[in-house]
Amino acid sequence: MxxxxxxxxxxxxxxxxxxxxxxxxxxxxxxxxxxxxQAMEExxxxxxxxxxxxxxxxxxxxxxxxxxxxxxxxxxxxxAIETYAFSQGYKLLVCNSKLDSAKEIEYLHMxxxxxxxxxxxxxxxxxxxxxxxxxxxxxxxxxxxxxDIPYICSDNYLGGGLAANELVEKGCLRLAYxxxxxxxxxxxxxxxxxxxxxxxxxxxxxxxxxxxxxGFDLNEYKQLAENLFSTYSEIDGVFASSDLIAxxxxxxxxxxxxxxxxxxxxxxxxxxNMSSIVTPxxxxxxxxxxxLAQKSVELIIDQVKEKEISKETxxxxxxxxxxxx
Amino acid sequence: MxxxxxxxxxxxxxxxxxxxxxxxxxxxxxxxxxxxxQAMEExxxxxxxxxxxxxxxxxxxxxxxxxxxxxxxxxxxxxAIETYAFSQGYKLLVCNSKLDSAKEIEYLHMxxxxxxxxxxxxxxxxxxxxxxxxxxxxxxxxxxxxxDIPYICSDNYLGGGLAANELVEKGCLRLAYxxxxxxxxxxxxxxxxxxxxxxxxxxxxxxxxxxxxxGFDLNEYKQLAENLFSTYSEIDGVFASSDLIAxxxxxxxxxxxxxxxxxxxxxxxxxxNMSSIVTPxxxxxxxxxxxLAQKSVELIIDQVKEKEISKETxxxxxxxxxxxx
Numbered sequence: 001m002x003x004x005x006x007x008x009x010x011x012x013x014x015x016x017x018x019x020x021x022x023x024x025x026x027x028x029x030x031x032x033x034x035x036x037x038q039a040m041e042e043x044x045x046x047x048x049x050x051x052x053x054x055x056x057x058x059x060x061x062x063x064x065x066x067x068x069x070x071x072x073x074x075x076x077x078x079x080a081i082e083t084y085a086f087s088q089g090y091k092l093l094v095c096n097s098k099l100d101s102a103k104e105i106e107y108l109h110m111x112x113x114x115x116x117x118x119x120x121x122x123x124x125x126x127x128x129x130x131x132x133x134x135x136x137x138x139x140x141x142x143x144x145x146x147x148d149i150p151y152i153c154s155d156n157y158l159g160g161g162l163a164a165n166e167l168v169e170k171g172c173l174r175l176a177y178x179x180x181x182x183x184x185x186x187x188x189x190x191x192x193x194x195x196x197x198x199x200x201x202x203x204x205x206x207x208x209x210x211x212x213x214x215g216f217d218l219n220e221y222k223q224l225a226e227n228l229f230s231t232y233s234e235i236d237g238v239f240a241s242s243d244l245i246a247x248x249x250x251x252x253x254x255x256x257x258x259x260x261x262x263x264x265x266x267x268x269x270x271x272x273n274m275s276s277i278v279t280p281x282x283x284x285x286x287x288x289x290x291x292l293a294q295k296s297v298e299l300i301i302d303q304v305k306e307k308e309i310s311k312e313t314x315x316x317x318x319x320x321x322x323x324x325x
Numbered sequence: 326m327x328x329x330x331x332x333x334x335x336x337x338x339x340x341x342x343x344x345x346x347x348x349x350x351x352x353x354x355x356x357x358x359x360x361x362x363q364a365m366e367e368x369x370x371x372x373x374x375x376x377x378x379x380x381x382x383x384x385x386x387x388x389x390x391x392x393x394x395x396x397x398x399x400x401x402x403x404x405a406i407e408t409y410a411f412s413q414g415y416k417l418l419v420c421n422s423k424l425d426s427a428k429e430i431e432y433l434h435m436x437x438x439x440x441x442x443x444x445x446x447x448x449x450x451x452x453x454x455x456x457x458x459x460x461x462x463x464x465x466x467x468x469x470x471x472x473d474i475p476y477i478c479s480d481n482y483l484g485g486g487l488a489a490n491e492l493v494e495k496g497c498l499r500l501a502y503x504x505x506x507x508x509x510x511x512x513x514x515x516x517x518x519x520x521x522x523x524x525x526x527x528x529x530x531x532x533x534x535x536x537x538x539x540g541f542d543l544n545e546y547k548q549l550a551e552n553l554f555s556t557y558s559e560i561d562g563v564f565a566s567s568d569l570i571a572x573x574x575x576x577x578x579x580x581x582x583x584x585x586x587x588x589x590x591x592x593x594x595x596x597x598n599m600s601s602i603v604t605p606x607x608x609x610x611x612x613x614x615x616x617l618a619q620k621s622v623e624l625i626i627d628q629v630k631e632k633e634i635s636k637e638t639x640x641x642x643x644x645x646x647x648x649x650x
């Protein structure tokens with residue numbers, strides 16, 4: 001039986017290079033791959049699974065669909081996914097769905113028809129039928145679309161509870177939740193469930209405001225923040241489902257001369273960079289963005305390699321106390 | 326001579342579909358393309374340039390290299406590039422260089438070896454040699470790396486002058502510029518040149534602080550802001566080369582109980598979303614992000630089509646007066 005050494009000799013390259021080709025590690029030129037594969041054929045070497053999949057001409061490209069890479073959370077998530085994917089030899093095709101179903105469907109067609117090895121879906125579309133037709137490995141973030149497709153998320157329910165506890169402990173009596181539209185069927189809506197359940201136990205009043213299904217419109221966030229305080233002027237605590245929304249609440253408090261945290265306490269979600277740039281710095285529920293990124297890529301690669309994978313991964317969250325509570 | 330109608334008939338499809346294939350517009354299935362190309366061959370139809378390039382199996386993928394997609398400016402730029410590229414039938418491969426030359430070079434190798442039709446380089450690397458080896462169409466943003474490679478930027482010099490004028494008009498006497506390292510040889514350093522030249526004419530004192538060459542480190546921005554006021558406590562006006570840096574200056578003013586704009590006036594650059602989310606809202610020099618995005622993609626497509634292109638495109642900027650001046 002031939003060894004890697006034999007292949008290296010025939011291919012006129014080093015054992016390390018052959019091993020890199022067999023394990024698909026680092027940058028591999030087409031020339032090197034072709035020499036190694038020729039040598040393997042000549043020696044009738046039984047390539048392992050990875051080498052075989054390489055010969056199947058994998059693209060080493062992962063497609064990522066997010067609502068908007070300019071949104072702080074999705075920007076940081078995309079950066080982290082790209083960084084980890086690159087370390088594993090993958091490049092990243094990025095699609096901003098902008099919650100435009102037609103664009104998203106067209107993208108999925110292209111991704112399915114062409115050269116991606118897998119798709120990470122971090123989008124908030126209302127239409128998931130098309131995803132069920134995808135043959136490539138798929139991972140969804142913050143959304144469960146079928147029993148077969150693996151999804152990952154942070155512990156949204158726990159995060160909502162942590163926020164409720166903190167606001168009540170700090171003396172708030174009239175609370176508000178502001179977050180995404182529940183019609184979108186995202187797991188993020190559990191942030192509200194956790195918040196509501198803790199408040200019900202403690203018998204504290206609250207109201208709930210939702211973005212429209214189109215989400216991610218900064219003007220809408222501004223409008224929501226204005227509506228909140230004009231409708232409920234006595235609100236003394238707000239839990240927002242993203243740091244970006246929380247920043248708009250903070251801005252509205254400044255405008256109304258409500259002191260934060262004295263008159264109004266605010267908690268965000270995500271812990272993006274922005275949360276510690278605004279003044280006062282936001283208290284927030286921290287999602288482990290780099291772990292989410294790493295796991296989403298691993299789940300694609302494991303599916304490519306036909307490994308067993310877990311269908312559900314829920315990451316723990318923590319409350320980061322800063323200056324708004 | 327055969328017409329599009331003849332092709333449609335033979336291919337068993339509509340004239341619109343043939344026209345879409347010939348003009349490479351919208352989503353085109355491999356099946357449709359192959360039927361149309363077969364019909365064209367059968368009829369000996371002389372395909373136009375685009376159809377020919379399609380037959381050359383272009384990937385319809387553009388590679389984009391940016392320092393960090395999580396940075397507000399590059400996040401919004403990436404989103405705008407992706408949106409415009411998609412409208413032109415292109416997908417976007419995104420690479421965060423993180424100013425890591427080794428990673429950037431490895432990326433360029435992959436892009437050159439594989440399937441991208443062109444590369445948009447919005448990176449701040451110190452090492453441009455590798456880019457000169459790229460055979461695909463290339464466009465650089467905010468950096469000129471050779472006489473042959475087209476670049477685009479905003480009118481950095483004018484922007485710096487606008488900022489200086491505004492601060493002096495509003496009564497500032499002791500000014501500071503904080504921006505990227507001039508060793509990086511970016512066109513952005515002209516923001517400082519424009520600022521300095523206006524102040525020299527008006528005989529107003531200023532100091533200049535630079536990030537280290539590694540840039541984009543939020544802790545460094547914080548440190549710079551602290552150093553600025555501990556070294557020059559009498560500073561009453563600051564021009565920052567990005568809104569992100571300006572936000573850190575604003576934060577430091579809050580911490581030191583310096584009122585903005587009463588005690589210190591601040592102007593940023595870019596006009597990213599963040600500039601109107603912080604309180605007070607940032608006065609800033611607006612770059613036309615969507616025009617930059619559109620032009621960068623057009624310059625790639627025009628090169629693919631072997632059209633004449635201009636090597637230099639400088640977009641006008643404007644001062645957006647908000648609450649920090």
